[in-house]
Amino acid sequence: MIPPENGIISFSVLIHRKRIATELSVESRREFLGKVVKGACLACMASALPLGGKAFSYLQGSARAATLSDHEAMYYAKAANNRVDCKLCPWQCRVVDGTRGRCNVRENRGGTYYALTYGKACTVHTDPIEKKPLFHYLPGTNAFSIATAGCNFGCEFCQNWEISQAQPEDISNVDMPPAEVARLAKENGARSIAYTYSEPLIFFEYMLDAARAAKERGIGSVMISNGYVRKEPMKELCGALSAVKIDFKGFTDKYYEDVCHGQLRPVQDTLVLLKEAGIWFEMVVLLIPTLNDSQGEIREMSGWVKANLGPDVPIHFTRFYPTYKMLNLPPTPIRTLEMARNTAMEEGINFAYVGNLAGHEGESTYCPSCKTMLIKRIGYYIEFNKIKDGSCPSCSCRIPGVWS
Amino acid sequence: MAHKINSKCKKVGECKKVCPVDAISEGDPIFVIDPNVCIDCGACKSVCPHDAIDAE
Numbered sequence: 001m002i003p004p005e006n007g008i009i010s011f012s013v014l015i016h017r018k019r020i021a022t023e024l025s026v027e028s029r030r031e032f033l034g035k036v037v038k039g040a041c042l043a044c045m046a047s048a049l050p051l052g053g054k055a056f057s058y059l060q061g062s063a064r065a066a067t068l069s070d071h072e073a074m075y076y077a078k079a080a081n082n083r084v085d086c087k088l089c090p091w092q093c094r095v096v097d098g099t100r101g102r103c104n105v106r107e108n109r110g111g112t113y114y115a116l117t118y119g120k121a122c123t124v125h126t127d128p129i130e131k132k133p134l135f136h137y138l139p140g141t142n143a144f145s146i147a148t149a150g151c152n153f154g155c156e157f158c159q160n161w162e163i164s165q166a167q168p169e170d171i172s173n174v175d176m177p178p179a180e181v182a183r184l185a186k187e188n189g190a191r192s193i194a195y196t197y198s199e200p201l202i203f204f205e206y207m208l209d210a211a212r213a214a215k216e217r218g219i220g221s222v223m224i225s226n227g228y229v230r231k232e233p234m235k236e237l238c239g240a241l242s243a244v245k246i247d248f249k250g251f252t253d254k255y256y257e258d259v260c261h262g263q264l265r266p267v268q269d270t271l272v273l274l275k276e277a278g279i280w281f282e283m284v285v286l287l288i289p290t291l292n293d294s295q296g297e298i299r300e301m302s303g304w305v306k307a308n309l310g311p312d313v314p315i316h317f318t319r320f321y322p323t324y325k326m327l328n329l330p331p332t333p334i335r336t337l338e339m340a341r342n343t344a345m346e347e348g349i350n351f352a353y354v355g356n357l358a359g360h361e362g363e364s365t366y367c368p369s370c371k372t373m374l375i376k377r378i379g380y381y382i383e384f385n386k387i388k389d390g391s392c393p394s395c396s397c398r399i400p401g402v403w404s
Numbered sequence: 405m406a407h408k409i410n411s412k413c414k415k416v417g418e419c420k421k422v423c424p425v426d427a428i429s430e431g432d433p434i435f436v437i438d439p440n441v442c443i444d445c446g447a448c449k450s451v452c453p454h455d456a457i458d459a460e
Binding site for chain 1: 405424426439440443444446447457460
């Protein structure tokens with residue numbers, strides 16, 4: 001396999017973590033701002049202050065124009081007193097003038113709702129598609145991957161919390177309009193664009209336009225998401241995307257609410273919608289010791305997947321490593337990952353994988369009918385791929401996925 | 405995305421010891437992370453005594 005890094009651009013995340021750490025907290029900035037307003041020199045002060053925090057959301061001027069977009073959002077309704085009602089995700093934030101939705105990246109200014117991160121990529125990288133992970137979508141190809149700040153969840157184990165939980169003005173970004181994303185993807189030899197790292201659904205407009213621009217150039221688009229979105233926008237996206245990966249956090253309301261600060265039911269609805277729309281999708285379940293790794297829960301989840309989405313949806317059980325707010329738990333034991341994979345297969349899931357466990361046999365794809373190893377993976381590398389015309393060469397069993 | 409070792413690296417080697425996927429090797433003049441192996445778990449970053457690893 002050709003290592004994908006050759007000649008491929010790789011921006012740094014450009015996170016000003018140290019700057020954030022040494023600055024005032026958002027709360028103390030708010031207090032400070034209150035005093036500044038009384039001082040009646042807001043405009044002068046604003047340009048000298050580090051930007052950040054909701055308290056600054058109503059500031060206008062060149063300082064914020066550099067980092068925030070003024071692209072009007074889709075999927076919202078205007079309400080009384082300049083309020084707007086966001087219709088993008090199931091939180092359905094009612095956003096009063098001068099504030100933002102829960103995602104931190106959609107802002108009401110004078111009764112018009114803006115997508116602040118439109119065209120503002122904070123992370124740009126080219127990754128193997130296996131890293132997303134998507135195992136049944138153009139294996140061995142590269143995905144040109146972009147992210148902006150923000151998320152509508154608050155998972156305590158988030159690997160990318162520095163960008164997902166940030167205010168868009170607290171991290172650096174580059175101007176990369178949708179057409180430029182598509183152009184760079186093509187220039188770097190990527191077969192697809194991945195909207196990933198943070199939560200792409202809340203940079204909906206940017207993703208949609210980039211996906212459409214990419215489609216015109218024959219490049220696919222894959223969304224790596226928590227699936228927390230309302231039906232109408234998801235249906236619109238399905239017309240532009242070529243594959244989706246949903247992070248299915250667990251299978252209890254309590255876990256979704258307490259650990260992820262989200263909700264399970266709408267994510268299940270999204271999965272069913274994806275199935276109905278006929279778009280290719282895979283699921284990832286990050287197993288965290290003691291929280292969502294019981295055999296009973298995995299059995300119940302696998303049963304639900306088979307009954308509602310069918311047996312051919314790949315499920316990746318991935319290994320947790322302590323990070324962000326969840327430093328008190330150890331990495332997931334290998335036997336837990338193996339138990340989860342075996343349990344899912346016992347329940348009739350045809351393609352269950354382990355992840356973040358380079359070199360394990362559970363990373364490879366096997367024919368569900370004759371058990372021949374079809375794609376051998378070691379980490380993100382592919383040692384061989386025997387799938388021919390979407391089928392197993394030994395028994396001609398059709399292997400679901402997007403293979404060419 | 406992958407983690408990356410910067411010029412502050414003093415080749416202590418703690419990162420290499422904790423990397424769960426063996427993505428880190430001793431390069432010249434600093435240690436290097438193979439971006440196609442790195443799983444972004446951040447284990448290396450938390451043990452580096454010289455703050456020489458960035459999330460890229």
